Amino acid sequence: MKDAGKNGGTAGKTLGAQPAVKHSRIQTRNRKRILDAALEVFSAHGFRGATLDQIAAEAGLSKPNILYYFDGKETIHVTLLNQLMETWLDPLEQMNPEGEPLEEILAYVRRKLDMAQAYPRESRLFANEILQGAPRMGPHLEKRLKPLVDQKAALITEWAAAGRIAPVDPRHLIFSIWATTQHYADFEAQVNVLMPEGGVFPGAATYLEGMFRRMLKV
Amino acid sequence: MKDAGKNGGTAGKTLGAQPAVKHSRIQTRNRKRILDAALEVFSAHGFRGATLDQIAAEAGLSKPNILYYFDGKETIHVTLLNQLMETWLDPLEQMNPEGEPLEEILAYVRRKLDMAQAYPRESRLFANEILQGAPRMGPHLEKRLKPLVDQKAALITEWAAAGRIAPVDPRHLIFSIWATTQHYADFEAQVNVLMPEGGVFPGAATYLEGMFRRMLKV
DNA sequence: TCGTCAATTTACCAATTGGTAAAAAAGCGA
DNA sequence: TCGCTTTTTTACCAATTGGTAAATTGACGA
Numbered sequence: 001m002k003d004a005g006k007n008g009g010t011a012g013k014t015l016g017a018q019p020a021v022k023h024s025r026i027q028t029r030n031r032k033r034i035l036d037a038a039l040e041v042f043s044a045h046g047f048r049g050a051t052l053d054q055i056a057a058e059a060g061l062s063k064p065n066i067l068y069y070f071d072g073k074e075t076i077h078v079t080l081l082n083q084l085m086e087t088w089l090d091p092l093e094q095m096n097p098e099g100e101p102l103e104e105i106l107a108y109v110r111r112k113l114d115m116a117q118a119y120p121r122e123s124r125l126f127a128n129e130i131l132q133g134a135p136r137m138g139p140h141l142e143k144r145l146k147p148l149v150d151q152k153a154a155l156i157t158e159w160a161a162a163g164r165i166a167p168v169d170p171r172h173l174i175f176s177i178w179a180t181t182q183h184y185a186d187f188e189a190q191v192n193v194l195m196p197e198g199g200v201f202p203g204a205a206t207y208l209e210g211m212f213r214r215m216l217k218v
Numbered sequence: 219m220k221d222a223g224k225n226g227g228t229a230g231k232t233l234g235a236q237p238a239v240k241h242s243r244i245q246t247r248n249r250k251r252i253l254d255a256a257l258e259v260f261s262a263h264g265f266r267g268a269t270l271d272q273i274a275a276e277a278g279l280s281k282p283n284i285l286y287y288f289d290g291k292e293t294i295h296v297t298l299l300n301q302l303m304e305t306w307l308d309p310l311e312q313m314n315p316e317g318e319p320l321e322e323i324l325a326y327v328r329r330k331l332d333m334a335q336a337y338p339r340e341s342r343l344f345a346n347e348i349l350q351g352a353p354r355m356g357p358h359l360e361k362r363l364k365p366l367v368d369q370k371a372a373l374i375t376e377w378a379a380a381g382r383i384a385p386v387d388p389r390h391l392i393f394s395i396w397a398t399t400q401h402y403a404d405f406e407a408q409v410n411v412l413m414p415e416g417g418v419f420p421g422a423a424t425y426l427e428g429m430f431r432r433m434l435k436v
Numbered sequence: 437t438c439g440t441c442a443a444t445t446t447a448c449c450a451a452t453t454g455g456t457a458a459a460a461a462a463g464c465g466a
Numbered sequence: 467t468c469g470c471t472t473t474t475t476t477a478c479c480a481a482t483t484g485g486t487a488a489a490t491t492g493a494c495g496a
Contacts, residue, residue, distance in 0.1 A: 049350070051454085068473070171412060189351045189359075290485075
């Protein structure tokens with residue numbers, strides 16, 4: 001029922017998605033088209049709300065042709081999620097233990113907000129997945145996200161202990177950064193109703209910088 | 219294709235959902251059962267991810283029996299959303315113009331966090347709907363949510379102008395309150411992975427009170 | 437006890453949808 | 467140009483799912 005197809009089991013399952021094997025010119029191009037289309041459709045309708053026909057139409061390919069490139073709907077979704085996780089982790093990874101604590105955290109807020117603005121579809125895809133209880137992402141959260149968060153939380157705790165920022169629960173701090181920045185992407189439909197039309201992001205950037213600066217100032 | 223059934227068009231469409239007409243004992247009971255079941259299923263899987271069969275099973279009724287009480291899947295969903303909106307607005311409505319500004323806002327944060335804890339399914343139902351672009355809620359956001367937010371935003375602006383709280387963009391403040399509190403319900407799956415098991419809400423309450431207090435202190 | 441209306445079940449559809457088989461059409465190196 | 471592989475299309479399925487028709491059962495006042 002699953003795992004038909006292309007990749008003979010060369011190495012073990014990498015948890016990653018990319019086949020990591022052969023990729024002809026046209027393969028690369030069409031896989032990308034499909035993933036682009038799938039991002040558009042999945043982020044707008046969720047996993048079950050999206051149909052292969054929609055993705056096919058968006059990608060400009062036929063449905064069977066899409067299934068020539070990917071094992072099935074679920075495989076496409078998982079591939080997208082795995083790719084996304086790396087992009088998503090990056091801004092947090094950039095938080096530098098050697099830097100000035102307050103500025104490092106504020107820069108992180110800034111990067112997250114920039115991502116919400118630049119990649120709202122990715123944000124929504126992720127939000128959809130977590131909202132449904134992370135059915136296809138559980139392991140990834142454990143294996144990739146948790147260690148990174150643990151590490152950065154320890155760093156923030158050190159900074160606080162050294163009196164370089166105000167004492168805070170590092171995990172709740174991180175949650176509040178995620179929540180406030182991603183809100184502008186995930187709840188865009190609501191934000192657009194409530195904000196007097198026109199770029200909300202500049203105002204958001206100012207507001208959030210002010211808020212987290214006050215929060216962390218010793 | 220739609221709007222078959224029960225209610226002859228007595229008055230105009232109220233935008234609300236409740237038929238506002240006759241309700242026998244058993245009607246009341248079964249409608250409630252169905253809505254309870256639907257909340258469970260819709261909040262866990264989203265609109266398209268939920269099936270009438272699931273709702274029927276959860277409610278302990280047969281599918282055709284469910285369609286005897288509601289016109290269709292969409293009607294159930296809309297009914298739920300409309301009910302929810304009132305519950306959702308309530309904590310903001312309680313913000314008292316006569317009260318002490320900082321305490322009023324902190325109490326609002328507290329109420330929202332309590333709701334996220336007590337009604338996570340409602341929070342997720344709402345989040346799902348907004349994430350998909352509020353396809354069945356657009357009018358409601360305009361007509362009910364926006365006026366209230368406008369009013370409370372004006373109030374906060376007054377408070378700030380009077381120097382009773384620090385100057386802030388009231389709408390971004392409200393967004394950040396929504397985002398941070400609802401995060402614990404909507405992203406529960408993620409929070410549970412990252413927080414050392416055991417009630418996160420007490421810690422969240424402390425953290426958020428501290429954050430917004432610092433944010434608003436003059 | 438009966439008759440009537442409300443409530444429920446049984447038996448079905450028709451449309452949608454994820455997926456497959458196999459033939460046709462491109463690509464492309466020699 | 468030939469022959470072989472990769473890519474794409476055509477033609478289908480089987481399962482799921484929202485919804486309906488009609489028969490059946492239950493509630494209950496007269």
